[in-house]
Amino acid sequence: MVILDINLNGFDSEGIWTRLESMKPAMSPITEVPDDNDREQCLVDEICASSSRAPIHNLLFNDKYSDITIICSDREFKAHRAIVCTQCAFFENAFASAPKKRIVRSFKLEAGEPEVFQRLLEFLYTGSYTDEGDSLPQDNIEAKTKDIQERLNCPPRCPLPSNNASSESSQHVRRSIRLKSNAEPMAQMEGVEGQEPAGDPIIPEPSTPPEITLALKIYLMADKYDVPALKLLARDRFYMAAKAHWVTKSWEGSSWDNTQVFEDVVLEVFISTRPDDTAIWKALCKLIAIKDEGDIMKRRMEEVMSENNDLASGVLEYEKEWGGKG
Known part of the structure; x- marks a missing residue:
């Protein structure tokens, strides 16, 4: 056993702490967030929650793990029983299977527009849907993972040295994308640019936005x-x-x-x-x-x-x- 004999005679504790306090700005560029300010904690909560939702969000664009098919008009939508049936009683009943019976894997809707039904699926997977002319963005899992790691490298409740990472991770990039389908898209919906409006040919009557x-x-x-x-x-x-x-x-x-x-x-x-x-x-x-x-x-x-x-x-x-x- 090694015994350290430290002589504390003349040790100025107050002086040491004073020097440490004066060195803080030079030691770290990070400023602590006040305890009464929950903005940073709310941001962390959202980042962690969104990172867990990202894989589910991206299932909408990938039929790799799909186990059901919903047919609407001339389009087939690959979907996931655990996501669709748990949120919509209609599809829970549609894909229900009696004991020892064949598992129902496909269901055809009696009516409906594919472009509208696509929005319903978007909502079940993402909690939102795209408006006309918009594209549903994919969650960037790599960016979220990088953001999480950068925050782990910093003390808790402190902002990142640069806000670029957090701002970029929270902004979606619009991309042209369609859900998995085995048919061509339906004709443009009413009021979309390129469709001949109804009414007088000289002074066309505006259609519904x-x-x-x-x-x-x-x-x-x-x-x-x-x-x-x-x-x-x-x-x-x-x-x-x-x-x-x-x-x-x-x-x-x-x-x-x-x-x-x-x-x-x-x-x-x-x-x-x-x-x-x-x-x-x-x-x-x-x-x-x-x-x-x-x-x-x-x-x-x-x-x-x-x-x-x-x-x-x-x-x-x-x-x-x-x-x-x-």
């Missing part, structure tokens, strides 16, 4: 297959797209015919939704209530409201409860 059409179709499909969270997301996107087009947008100089699109959408909602499903109907009522500008679109809204008692009562109910606030 594609983002409104897509959100409504996704809402209806989510209701059909009983995916409430997707219904909520689709309704929110429907409302925001409709608000931007009918409420925020200036309609000065527009013709009466140009406002027909609002009536068409109201009619579509009225025909396509169940009587007890009022969620998207409430969105229409709010759009009318918050429309302050007395332009030609407001006149169209008032006319449509006067012809539909349910719509009129819905607007009054919204104004009574919320005071017409947006």
